[in-house]
Structure formats: C-alpha cells, structure tokens
Amino acid sequence: MRLEAVTSRQRETRIDLRKSKLVVVKTVVNVVYNTAEQNVSANQIKSQIAALNKDYRARNADRSQTPTPWTGLITDARVQFKLVKVTRTRTTHAGFSFDDTVKKASTGGIAPFQPRTHLNLWLCALTGGLLGYAQFPGGPVNTDGVVINYQAFGTTGTAKAPYNKGRTATHEVGHYLNLRHIWGDTPDCSGSDLVADTPNSAGPNYGAPRWPVVTCNNGPNGDMFMNYMDYTDDAAMYMFTAQQVLRMRTALETARAGLI
Numbered sequence: 001m002r003l004e005a006v007t008s009r010q011r012e013t014r015i016d017l018r019k020s021k022l023v024v025v026k027t028v029v030n031v032v033y034n035t036a037e038q039n040v041s042a043n044q045i046k047s048q049i050a051a052l053n054k055d056y057r058a059r060n061a062d063r064s065q066t067p068t069p070w071t072g073l074i075t076d077a078r079v080q081f082k083l084v085k086v087t088r089t090r091t092t093h094a095g096f097s098f099d100d101t102v103k104k105a106s107t108g109g110i111a112p113f114q115p116r117t118h119l120n121l122w123l124c125a126l127t128g129g130l131l132g133y134a135q136f137p138g139g140p141v142n143t144d145g146v147v148i149n150y151q152a153f154g155t156t157g158t159a160k161a162p163y164n165k166g167r168t169a170t171h172e173v174g175h176y177l178n179l180r181h182i183w184g185d186t187p188d189c190s191g192s193d194l195v196a197d198t199p200n201s202a203g204p205n206y207g208a209p210r211w212p213v214v215t216c217n218n219g220p221n222g223d224m225f226m227n228y229m230d231y232t233d234d235a236a237m238y239m240f241t242a243q244q245v246l247r248m249r250t251a252l253e254t255a256r257a258g259l260i
C-alpha cells in the first residue's frame with residue numbers, strides 16, 4: 001500500500017524520467033540442472049543479460065514496430081543488469097513448479113545469493129508449460145527473485161521459439177519491479193494494472209496478434225499487446241510505457257532500494 005501511495009505522488013509531480021539516474025542492478029544467475037542440456041552455457045546466460053539490457057534501455061531494434069499512436073510512450077527505464085555471479089547446482093528433480101522449491105537446497109534447488117542487494121534469476125526446468133514466475137516487492141527475502149524455464153531463457157542454446165528473445169525475463173523482472181499484467185488479472189474489464197498510459201484490456205493476448213485488437217471499449221487503438229507485460233510471443237512484445245517505468249523506478253527507490 002505504501003508503494004502505491006509513493007507511486008501516485010511521483011505521478012503527480014511529473015518527474016522527468018529522461019533525467020533519472022542510471023541504475024545498475026547486480027544480477028546473479030542460479031542454474032539448477034537435472035540434465036546436461038539444462039546446464040546452459042555461459043554464452044546463453046550472457047545473451048539473456050544482453051537482451052534485458054536492450055529492453056530496459058529501450059534499445060531493442062523491434063520497438064520500431066510499435067503502432068504510431070504509442071511510439072511516444074516507449075520509455076527507457078534507465079536500468080541495466082550486470083552479471084556478477086553464476087551458480088550451478090545439480091538436482092535430482094526432473095522439473096519444478098511455482099512453489100519456490102528451486103530456491104532451497106533442501107528441496108533440490110539453491111538459496112538466493114544476497115537477495116536484498118542482488119537480483120537472483122533461477123534457471124531450471126519448469127513443468128506445466130510455465131515459462132517463468134517472479135516475486136513482487138515486499139515478499140519474503142529467502143525466496144526473492146525470478147525463476148525462468150531454461151527453454152525460455154536467453155536468445156541462443158536451449159531457448160526455443162517463440163520464447164527465444166529473452167522476453168520471459170523482461171516480463172518477470174517487470175513483476176519483480178512491481179509491474180502487473182496490462183489486463184489487470186481479471187477475466188473481464190474490471191481489473192487494472194494501476195498504470196494510466198496502458199489501455200484497459202479484457203484479458204491476455206497470445207501469439208502475435210494483428211493490430212488493433214479492441215476489447216473493453218478501448219478502440220480505436222485497442223489492447224497494447226506489444227507491451228512486455230502481456231502474454232504475447234517474444235517477437236510480438238517490445239515496449240514499456242512511461243508510467244510503467246515510473247512504477248519500476250518507484251519500486252527501486254522504495255521496496256527495492258537495496259538493489260541501488
């Protein structure tokens with residue numbers, strides 16, 4: 001609740017995001033593997049960090065596909081990720097779910113490394129078609145971070161189309177920095193992502209939709225399905241908005257201040 005109050009206050013003061021400080025987030029990748037294939041290469045890990053750094057600096061080339069009415073909303077978050085540590089843990093578990101077992105040694109995983117000051121990414125096999133999941137700000141420290149399926153991580157190696165542009169991490173780190181799904185997680189038009197410059201939309205979009213997709217009377221432009229916080233394919237999502245960046249920056253200055 002406190003975070004919401006601070007966010008709306010910053011929205012009112014209209015801070016100039018272009019002048020905000022460049023933040024470097026120390027990042028740890030915890031590889032938890034059952035098969036040799038899941039023990040992904042250093043190169044693949046590097047490809048994921050590179051993808052995050054493009055997306056969070058709005059330097060991804062595909063942002064040029066953003067529909068004209070929204071090009072002015074594309075915003076550089078001025079957040080960079082610096083890989084400082086890789087851990088590799090062999091597990092007997094064939095697959096993990098979103099129950100955080102990958103985050104504890106006693107359940108076949110590994111504990112996060114200094115999660116108050118480091119973003120921890122776990123890389124493992126996830127069951128049930130799960131691409132990844134994240135912990136929002138304010139949760140327990142010993143499970144803090146983001147978990148990514150090894151088949152949806154980075155842009156090379158085991159990364160599998162249509163999830164091979166590193167956007168699962170871009171999306172999940174968005175949650176980690178307090179962003180919600182753009183449809184507000186309700187099966188109708190009642191939910192909100194608490195972000196003013198993303199149109200209200202009915203539910204998730206999948207695949208690579210053709211623009212516009214009108215729901216919730218949000219025509220003529222419709223859903224912003226090319227936003228990183230939708231469920232579209234990696235190649236079909238390529239932007240954060242100014243108000244989303246404001247939310248993330250506010251999280252970094254409050255609940256996640258330890259990172260900076």
Ligand SMILES: [Zn+2]
Nearest residue numbers: 171172175181
């Ligand atoms: Zn999500």
